[in-house]
C-alpha cells in the first residue's frame with residue numbers, strides 16, 4: 001500500500017499548473033458515447049477515476065484511443081451492450097452518468113449502483129425521478145439500476161434538492177428526448193455548464209446551464225466534436241489553501257478565476273493577499289491567519305469539496321472558527337485525524353468548532369476520502385516534523401501527480417511503499 005511521507009514546516013512557494021476538472025471530465029466522457037461520430041477530448045486529468053470511466057466505456061464497445069495523457073478520442077458507434085457491471089465502475093460515483101448517456105441514446109441502460117467517496121448517504125432519487133419524468137421505467141435489480149423507455153419525451157421537472165449529478169444526468173438523457181424539457185431548481189456548478197457546452201458542441205440544444213432553470217430542445221442525433229475541459233477549481237483551491245496553511249506564496253496557473261470566487265473570498269477573510277489575473281491566481285500568506293465562519297453550499301456558495309482544505313487552514317489560524325457542512329453528513333472524518341496532529345476541534349452534528357493552534361505536529365494519519373486526504377497532506381506540509389498519510393489511493397482518484405506538483409512548489413513529500421522507503425526519506429531530511 002502506498003503512503004505519502006511529508007516533512008513539514010516550510011512555506012510553499014512558486015507556480016503550479018492546474019489540470020482539467022475531474023468532475024466535468026467524468027460526465028463529458030460518458031456524454032461522448034452519445035454520438036456515433038468521433039469526439040476528441042482534451043485537458044483530461046490523468047487520474048484513476050478517469051481511467052476507470054474510459055475502461056468502462058471501452059468495455060461496452062466504444063473505441064477509446066488515448067493520444068496522450070490528457071487527450072482521448074472516443075467513438076461510440078460500436079456500442080452493443082447497454083449493461084455496465086464492471087467491477088471498478090461501482091467504486092466511482094460518476095458511473096451514474098452512463099445511465100443518462102445510454103438512456104438518451106439507446107432508450108435503455110443498466111448500470112451498477114454508484115460508489116464514490118463515503119462522505120454521506122448519497123441517494124440518487126432525483127436522478128431516477130428525472131428519468132421517470134422523461135418516460136423511462138426505472139427499477140433497481142440485483143444491485144443495478146435498470147432504465148428502459150419506449151420513447152423518451154420532453155417534460156417539466158422540478159428537482160426537490162439541488163444535485164449536480166441529477167442535473168447533469170437528466171440533462172444528458174433529455175438532450176436526445178423528443179420535444180422540450182424544462183428542468184428547475186438545478187445545480188449551477190461550472191461543470192454543469194461545461195457538460196452543457198460539450199453537448200451543445202455536439203449539436204444538442206441546451207439553454208440556461210449555470211442558472212436555476214435549464215431548457216432543452218431534444219435532438220435526434222449528436223455529431224462529432226473537439227472539446228477542451230475546464231480547469232479543476234477544486235484542485236486549484238486545494239493548492240491555494242496549501243499556500244495559506246503553510247504561510248506561503250503560490251500562483252495557480254491555468255484557472256478560471258470566476259470559478260474560484262467563494263474560495264478567494266474565504267482566503268481574503270482570513271487574511272491572505274489574493275491577486276487575480278486572467279487565468280491565474282496568486283495567494284500570499286505572510287503572517288498567521290485569522291478565524292472565520294464557513295458554511296458549505298451549492299455553487300456559487302462555498303464548495304463542500306473544499307471544506308477539509310479550509311478546515312486544516314483554520315486549525316492553524318488565530319481564534320475560533322466554525323464550519324457548517326450542509327451537503328454531506330460524513331465530511332468531518334478528517335477532523336479526528338487532524339486532532340491527532342494537535343488541532344483543537346469539537347464536532348456537534350453538522351457543525352465543527354475549531355480553536356486555532358499555533359503549531360500542528362506531524363503524525364501518522366489516514367485519508368478518509370479524496371479531499372480530506374489532500375487536506376491532511378496540507379496539514380503535514382504545515383506541521384512540525386514528519387507526517388505519514390495512509391490510504392492515499394483516495395487522493396490518487398482525483399489529483400494528478402499530487403506529490404510532484406507539491407514538490408514543484410517546495411513541498412518535501414515522497415510517495416513510498418515500504419518501511420525501507422520511509423527510513424530513506426527520514427535519513428534524507430534529517
Ligand SMILES: CC(=O)N[C@H]1[C@@H](OP(=O)(O)OP(=O)(O)OC[C@H]2O[C@@H](n3ccc(=O)[nH]c3=O)[C@H](O)[C@@H]2O)O[C@H](CO)[C@@H](O)[C@@H]1O
Nearest residue numbers: 023093094122123124125126127161163164165166305327
Ligand atoms: C463525481 C462528482 O461530480 N461528484 C461531486 C458531486 O457529487 P454528487 O453528484 O453525488 O452530489 P449531489 O450534488 O448530487 O449531492 C448534493 C446533495 O443532494 C443530495 N441528493 C443528491 C442526489 C439525489 O438524487 N438525491 C439527493 O438527496 C445529496 O445527498 C447531497 O446532500 O457533487 C458534489 C456536490 O458538489 C461533490 O461533492 C462531488 O465531488
Ligand SMILES: C=C(OP(=O)(O)O)C(=O)O
Nearest residue numbers: 093094116117305370371
Ligand atoms: C467527493 C468527490 O468525488 P465523488 O463524488 O466521485 O466521490 C470529490 O470529487 O470530491
